Amino acid sequence: MAPLVRVQGLKKSFGDLQILNGIDLDVEPSEVVSIIGPSGSGKTTILRCINLLERADGGRIEVDGQVLCDEGPDGGIRFASKRDIRKIREEVGMVFQRFNLFPHMTALENVIEGPIAVKGMDKGAATERAHELLASVGLSHRADHYPLQMSGGQQQRVAIARALAMEPRLMLFDEVTSAVDPELAGEILLVMKHLAEQGMTMIVVTHEMGFAADVSDRVLFIDHGLVVEEGRASQVLGAPAEERTKAFLRAVLERAPMAEEGDDPDQLNEEPTWSSDPLAAEEAARDSAELARLRNEVAELRQQLFRSGTTRSEG
């Protein structure tokens, strides 16, 4: 099968600073690839180049058979036409560290915006699909809430639903749990895990080593804009070959707030407190049932993740 994403010799500088020094990365359909590496190593820049939020200055990027950029015979880089770029972008969903929801729109409005404005979908169909998507991220009863009335974990799940509403072939995640309270990270990771199980092709920049170990097919460790080590998650995280990878993993695992064996999973994902606008009793009841279900799944996932994270740290 042809890879869905093919990145070859990707280079990018900012001013005099060469940030990406020739990155190669193939991602097969339905594959989940995690990118790990120190701060400033160029992880976000890779995603931004794939999504054309940033223009590469060397190398070639292909998504779903379409060439985004390529080096010409003179060595200069050439980009696809504006029209093609727009088309390719529609196939690539991205979720950022900061939630980037439109603050003046409800969860539902955030999700239907793209399909209506960009894809020309009619409002009824977009709304129906948005309700399905909000349900799939465990937020059926938050449709009419504004971002400020939601926890960071919920906002991030709306952001995922919003990206999915465009029916992307590829999802890019950039440290999507790092701006939320640690106890809300699990519910986001769970949604991502479900997405992976459904066969979504994903590139995930993450500091969550347990998640990388549990969900990704492959892990890339990058440093100074170069792939230092890449392989199956169990190999790179469990038995890294390179000294730099080992040092990085040691540092991350020492810093990471790991759950202790005796931690009470019920304390994870406490119901968030709302800034205003108390919920109607009926809605609250439905909501807490949904949350309880989600919470159980999250607790299970976290147990799994922490188990794998702890095992790796001993390796």
Ligand SMILES: Nc1ncnc2c1ncn2[C@@H]1O[C@H](COP(=O)(O)OP(=O)(O)OP(=O)(O)O)[C@@H](O)[C@H]1O
């Ligand atoms: N638009 C920009 N202009 C100038 N420098 C930039 C720009 N974007 C990124 N950089 C620099 O490029 C380097 C790589 O940044 P990048 O955001 O890709 O790193 P990262 O691996 O994602 O780091 P982190 O883990 O902190 O998110 C950094 O030194 C950063 O300061």
Ligand SMILES: [Mg+2]
């Ligand atoms: Mg980054």
